Structure formats: C-alpha cells, structure tokens
Amino acid sequence: MSPTIFQYRNFRFFFFSREEPRMHVHVYTPNGEAKFWLTPKVELAINAGLKTAELKTAQTQILRHEDEIKAAWKKHFG
DSSP states (O other), X not given: OOOEEXXXXXEEXXXXXXXXXXXXXXXXXXXXXXXXXXXXXXXXXEEESOOHHHXXXXXXXXXXXXXXXXXHHHHHHO
C-alpha cells in the first residue's frame, strides 16, 4: 500500500506502508522518482531519473506541505 498524500502537477507525493521508520516521502513523476528525508531536515535521499529542476520543484512542494506530510505519516504509522 502506498497512500498518496497530495499531488502537484504531474508529481505524486506518497509513502510506502512497509518501509524504514525514518520519516520520509517519495515523489513520483513520469520521468522518474525520488525519496526525501523529512527529519532532521528536508533533504534528498535517493534520485532515480529526476532532473535538477524537478528535484527543486519536489523539494519546494515538500517544504510547503511539510506539516501535512508529517501529519499523514503520524496518522498512517502511529
């Protein structure tokens, strides 16, 4: 299961239900995907195909929605 937290343009922000416990969010676009850590600060963990501009857009959206993402994480994982 991979609940979608929100979408922005062609970016989907989500997390997998059974993954590592460190708070993070995945980003998917038709061009590739990435994973960003949320703690201790928002930073890129893995990139698979996203261009620099796409990573910047993804990170900007994560920062704008950081509270929402963290609340969704806590609700989903407890």
